Amino acid sequence: MAEDRAGTPLVEAIREAIVRGEFVPNQRLVESDLSTQFDASRASVRAALLELTNEGLVERIQNRGARVRAVSLSEAVEISEVRMVLEGLCAAKAAVAVTGEEIRELQSIGASMCEAVAEGDLLGYSSLNQELHRRVREIGGQATASRLLERLRGQNVRHQFRLAMHPGRPSVSLPEHLAIIEAICTHDPEAADAAARGHLRSVIKALKEVDRSGAPPAR
Known part of the structure; x- marks a missing residue:
């Protein structure tokens, strides 16, 4: 169920997908797509992306949502x-x-x-x-x-x-x-x-x- 993937396990799953290169730099991270892919609620996905933003893996773009942060x-x-x-x-x-x-x-x-x-x-x-x-x-x-x-x-x-x-x-x-x-x-x-x-x-x-x-x- 969606709630089963909420919280830390969901953060870890998205983090590992970024680390493995499943999501490339500057790729948009659409909440609805992530919700389907990881079988999680939209609220859980939103919270996970916020935590990954704090870690420096994701960045929020005004009016465009989240994307994988590119590192120079x-x-x-x-x-x-x-x-x-x-x-x-x-x-x-x-x-x-x-x-x-x-x-x-x-x-x-x-x-x-x-x-x-x-x-x-x-x-x-x-x-x-x-x-x-x-x-x-x-x-x-x-x-x-x-x-x-x-x-x-x-x-x-x-x-x-x-x-x-x-x-x-x-x-x-x-x-x-x-x-x-x-x-x-x-x-x-x-x-x-x-x-x-x-x-x-x-x-x-x-x-x-x-x-x-x-x-x-x-x-």
Whole structure:
């Protein structure tokens, strides 16, 4: 029923649709369409869009309703700079807290990332990339940083996808991710922090290079 999807679950469902690219930047979000798609009341959809507006994923246009907010390159760089600090913190926390079972899990993700790059599976690599960052946040257990990073990830999803699909990028980012895994698995918080920050510095550099190339988003 409509009421069953009201509140937080509906917000999460629309948020994930934006993050996955089901709704593209500047796309109008029509309340009646969302109500049908998510089996929710119009009032619930309206409340969810208000919350997502507060998160920076949606913007309200006077007399035109809501749409997915587009993020400029300069804002994408700023978001990545904030992520640099938070990802470093989470990686350092994970290096302290990681268990033997979690070490094996992270190493397995790293091995799968290597296979994806070797096979040229860009979408698979992109998915594993997100999984690795998510697990590092979860293992680190820094709930506030995790919430902030999840919001930032949603705002930056278009640039992240464009970067992930850029030719040659996975071969650059793979060793950076493996360095994060190695530092966490050896319980070295300082190295984990440095590796995570180094990776985000690389992301910022690549974002600027991809923008200068003028390559269209890989959709």
